[in-house]
Amino acid sequence: NAGVTQTPKFQVLKTGQSMTLQCAQDMNHEYMSWYRQDPGMGLRLIHYSVGAGITDQGEVPNGYNVSRSTTEDFPLRLLSAAPSQTSVYFCASSYGRLLNSPLHFGNGTRLTVT
Amino acid sequence: SQQGEEDPQALSIQEGENATMNCSYKTSINNLQWYRQNSGRGLVHLILIRSNEREKHSGRLRVTLDTSKKSSSLLITASRAADTASYFCLTGANSKLTFGKGITLSVRP
Numbered sequence: 001n002a003g004v005t006q007t008p009k010f011q012v013l014k015t016g017q018s019m020t021l022q023c024a025q026d027m028n029h030e031y032m033s034w035y036r037q038d039p040g041m042g043l044r045l046i047h048y049s050v051g052a053g054i055t056d057q058g059e060v061p062n063g064y065n066v067s068r069s070t071t072e073d074f075p076l077r078l079l080s081a082a083p084s085q086t087s088v089y090f091c092a093s094s095y096g097r098l099l100n101s102p103l104h105f106g107n108g109t110r111l112t113v114t
Numbered sequence: 115s116q117q118g119e120e121d122p123q124a125l126s127i128q129e130g131e132n133a134t135m136n137c138s139y140k141t142s143i144n145n146l147q148w149y150r151q152n153s154g155r156g157l158v159h160l161i162l163i164r165s166n167e168r169e170k171h172s173g174r175l176r177v178t179l180d181t182s183k184k185s186s187s188l189l190i191t192a193s194r195a196a197d198t199a200s201y202f203c204l205t206g207a208n209s210k211l212t213f214g215k216g217i218t219l220s221v222r223p
Contacts, residue, residue: 004156033211042202042215043157058210090156100145103204103211105156 002026006091006106013081013113021076021109023091029104031094032074033058034066036087037108043090049074081113118146118203118214126220133190135217137203138183146179147204148188151216157202160188193221 007022025032033048045058049068063085065077074093078085088110092103118139127133137146145164149157163170163179163186170177176189190197200216 035213040215043213045210045212048210059212092157102147102159102162103149103157105158107156108154 004091004093004104004106006089006109008109009107011109011111013078013111015081015083015113017081019078019081021078021089021091021111023074023076023106024072025074025091025093025104026072027093027095027104028071029093029095030071031096032068033092033103034064034074034076035090035092036060036085037090038087046076046089078111083113085111086113087111118205118212120201120203120214120217122217123215124218124220126222127193128222129193129195131193133193133197133219133221135188135190135201135219137186137188137205137214139186139203139205140184143181143205145206146177146186148175148177148186149202149204149213151200151202153199160201190219193219195221195223197221 004025030051034046035043037043044060046064047066049055052071055066088108090108091106094103095101118137120137147162148160151157161172161177163177174191179186198221200218202213202216
């Protein structure tokens with residue numbers, strides 16, 4: 001039982017490049033979400049999903065796309081990387097759709113955009 | 115805008131002392147959760163308190179919830195150096211779960 005797995009752990013991109021951050025969970029959780037964490041800003045919600053085929057925007061969705069084709073996977077796509085997207089990205093999942101059970105976090109992806 | 119706001123922003127105490135952290139929120143909630151983050155790691159769930167509960171304990175942790183004041187507190191008793199971390203409260207409306215900016219706790223040996 002691996003929990004929430006994020007890959008890669010580190011990534012450096014040049015401005016304008018695109019990439020996908022991977023997130024997978026093996027707990028059959030309905031709820032999955034992506035956060036970015038910047039110094040002094042806490043964690044901000046980018047996108048979330050309450051089940052396969054369902055996604056919605058969070059607080060800071062611009063520049064990011066998501067899809068949820070399976071229960072297990074919730075990739076985050078950066079369409080055209082910008083230096084403002086330099087951050088640490090966390091994926092989290094939870095049983096159920098509401099704030100009724102704990103979030104399980106991955107160990108994060110540290111992204112630098114030059 | 116963020117739903118949960120913690121205070122103080124930073125707290126430094128001596129090992130063995132108690133640490134109290136507060137979280138305030140703006141709208142009605144079903145539950146409130148507290149998380150810990152060690153440097154460079156993901157967040158770890160500490161405790162969940164439901165809106166119909168006023169107090170909850172887990173080991174050295176005690177959480178209270180006052181829905182009339184829209185606030186919660188996390189008390190860590192007999193702190194240890196290993197408690198040094200950032201602490202976050204999590205609140206949510208529907209499925210949009212929002213963290214506060216966190217409290218940095220330093221426990222001096």
